[in-house]
Amino acid sequence: MAGSDKTATAFRTIGELAIETGLPQHRLRYWEQRFPQLRPLQRAGQRRYYRPEDVALVRRIHRLLNNEGYTILGVQKLLASEAAAKPKPAAAGAAGRSPLVQVRDRLSQALVRDRS
Structure with missing residues (x-):
């Protein structure tokens, strides 16, 4: 090909x-x-x-x-x-993660807080 x-x-x-x-x-x-x-x-x-x-x-x-x-x-x-x-992506910060991963993490944290 x-x-x-x-x-x-x-x-x-x-x-x-x-x-x-x-x-x-x-x-x-x-x-x-x-x-x-x-x-x-x-x-x-x-x-x-x-x-x-x-x-x-x-x-x-x-x-x-x-x-x-x-x-x-x-x-x-x-x-x-x-x-x-070129700016380096943050190693573990929110700036280095995709928006969907950030939303997932926030929802997960909210669920943990609601269970408490």
Whole structure:
């Protein structure tokens, strides 16, 4: 099955991603070494599976390097600065949980209070 036949949420092998983006596989492997943000899953036999967010990052890196005139170092700095500016989710606080989980927890606490 070719990469274009897959849904947007499907994982892609390195071959499928290379065909889809027009980039050679060796360049994708090189970018994995240069950009720590690009980390496809690796299964047995070192087979790479690119998640949808990896695919989006590959496309962005390609655009920055080839269309916007960035250098490798420039893209590295840009991605690093964006990662540093991104707020970290709270480890155990309500801000780090989904709204549904927060509602469930409040209802559970209310039931415990009502039983007391």
